[in-house]
Amino acid sequence: MKELLLGNEAVAQGLYEAGVKVVSSYPGTPSTEITEAASKFDEIFCEWAPNEKVAAEVAAGASFGGARSFCGMKHVGLNVAADPLFTMSYIGVNGGMVFGVADDPGLHSSQNEQDSRNYAIAAKLPMLEPSDSAECRDFTKLAYSLSEDFDTPVMLRLTTRVSHSRSIVEPGQRQELALKPYIKNPAKNVMLPAFAKPKHVSVEERTKKLAAWAETCEINKIEDNHSKTGVICAGIVYQYAKEALGDTVSYLKLGMVNPLPAELIKKFAATVDKLYVIEELDDVIETFCRKNGIAVMGKDVFPRCGEFSQHVIRRCMLHTEPETLAVQEDVPVRPPVMCCGCPHRGLFFALKRAKVFVSGDIGCYTLGASAPLSAIDTCVCMGASVSGLHGFNKARGTESEKKSVAVIGDSTFIHSGITGLIDIAYNRSNSVVIILDNSITGMTGHQQNPTTGYTIKGDPTSAVDLEALCKSIGIARVRVCDPYNLKETQAALKEELEADGPSVIISRRPCALLKYVKHKPSLVVKEEKCVGCRACLSIGCPAISMKNGKASIDRTQCVGCGVCTSLCAKGAITTEEAKA
Structure with a gap:
């Protein structure tokens, strides 16, 4: 089958x-x-x-x-x-x-x-x-x-x-x-x-x-189309080349890309007058060919950066552009945003209001760098937020410690944030680390991790106690806040920034897309109370927009998290029942 x-x-x-x-x-x-x-x-x-x-x-x-x-x-x-x-x-x-x-x-x-x-x-x-x-x-x-x-x-x-x-x-x-x-x-x-x-x-x-x-070996093979132009390629680029060039060229398709077959390449090169190496990213095959005295055209023809396609190959080799239906109007970009009800939104809004330096990390919460929140200053690699904050504060001194934090997801913290936190405790910087605990590995599609209490097959297992772990490595101040509660979140952030000694804030709320999460009814806007101030737009929720000068909430997207209600000074955002 x-x-x-x-x-x-x-x-x-x-x-x-x-x-x-x-x-x-x-x-x-x-x-x-x-x-x-x-x-x-x-x-x-x-x-x-x-x-x-x-x-x-x-x-x-x-x-x-x-x-x-x-x-x-x-x-x-x-x-x-x-x-x-x-x-x-x-x-x-x-x-x-x-x-x-x-x-x-x-x-x-x-x-x-x-x-x-x-x-x-x-x-x-x-x-x-x-x-x-x-x-x-x-x-x-x-x-x-x-x-x-x-x-x-x-x-x-x-x-x-x-x-x-x-x-x-x-x-x-x-x-x-x-x-x-x-x-x-x-x-x-x-x-x-x-x-x-x-x-x-x-x-x-x-x-x-x-x-x-x-x-x-059979996975390195010549496809002789009796052409005087040859192409060496591997992987998905072979599929692109076949679609772009068809049988107009001969191919050496490489299934093993290390080590490369010098004699086979020389044999293929001898059958053609012009030889191209088409490879995404680095000039690995091209450099090998030149090292072995084989004349090829490669990155002098094809780009070094980005993903290839049939169109790229046609443009670079044949100097032709595909016939396409052009869009007559400028289409606005649609950048990725945090989901409606994302627990990270309230936290990042609090960080933006606090006007602090935010050492960021790898995860869906990295979207906190985008407007309108614009709350993340750096992002390097898994775990770098914690270690980076320590280095930032050691470089800039005591005043910086009162105006900087690190943010890191629960899965990323387990991956490589723990050792950075140990460094903070051991080498004594008054750094505030915020663990964004959304009860899952969110960025890659809801995989379990050692903090969730379940294995890859969904079987129950032990779960890392983040509070106990942080305390065990020398962090005396550990507290939990609910990012849906802006007042609580802002208070936690203010108190920990003012405190002496390193501290950890665990911003805990399950990912809004988890199947077991029960959402509240969607919110609505009382148009008679809305003054069009746009304060509710400052959290960047996809469910909120402006229509005819008034705020509007898309009820098909809103999960009733309530973060936006605390931003409306006029009390225009409310539940369906209250509106009635």
Whole structure:
């Protein structure tokens, strides 16, 4: 039975068919659905780890134990997992181990466009890159064979379009594998310098063998269309090129993007007069070609930044533009906003009123940087809000401590905020950290995390007590406020900024989109009381707009959170019953 699967779902199908036993990941768009889909197979133990480093180490431990394992992450998550990644390259595997990483050209949901192929090169690990869902399944299974045959972790690189597009997959049966025996072997598994030095030599020898395999493997293939123009590409770019150029060029489609096959590329280059390398982001393949004396056109023709498309390839190679129906009028932009009833809105309004420096973090609450709230000053990476606030205050002194805070979500705090808070307590800055506890990992689509009390499968488990945790690491002042209650939130913020010593405010209210949250009836505006002052617009709620000079509330969007009522000095915003 053929199925239409997301690329991420197809990877999960590949994990199932390959006999994988342990999957540990941290959710991150565009990789999240791999682990969510894998969790539906009872034969696979799946978990959400606190962060990507932990996930990689769990997968490494399962490999030591003789099981096939997987850890999945987005490209910036690979930065967090880099420490075990590099050392596992030296160690190798017992059971096969695969790192799945999803890059995000175009920054659809990310803070940078890094190209994970650079990690494969730096860590000297083989990397496969599928171009559609069928290859996602097939390359995943192949990765485990390579892992065990060459004693190496294998990296599987996807991009947003491969992860989130659908194509036909014909699912197969699971290969049940017995655990490989664990044999004590410090020279292989303990990376002391004396053991690591010869392992580096082994890694270089392994790379040579993998490069030789890449020369003849089926996933690196020439498509000869008897053209004097050739294109080298991989992944989703192959699909773009095929649609843009058709059979007018010949192709060298690379399924293994590290190590690259020098002789195969030379053989292909000899058949054409003009050779293009089309690759998103960095010039990895192009640089390899030039290093091996192969003349190519690459980033001198194609852009270095952003996501490619059929149109980009046509424009750069053929200098043509597609025929499109142009929109005659200027269409207003529609930037992302926090949802109606988002618990973070009231908190950010309070921060804006307080006129404080806000060290921000990664999550849906990062939208607090947008107008009209405009409440976040910085955003670097997961956990950086807490550490960054400490550094900001140490640089600027006591006066700054009374006018600055950090904001961080509950899942992000568990991911990498705890150590920053320990630094604040240990190295004594009077910093105020606000944990935005919305009872879920919201940004990536409502995944459980260690604070929610449920596993990835929805089974009850222990939940981190944030108040107790903060106190245990040396934060004496810990308090909870309800961000729907502006008066309470503003009072908490004022008192903690004025207090001596570090403190934590937990802004606690479940995400408005959680299924179990029961909303109040929508609010309405008494037009006779509304004076059109627009104060209610200052919180940026999508349900509130102006019509004929009066405030108006869209009852299909409003969840009755009541934050806007405290902004209306005329009492024009009320319930349907009160209006009647």
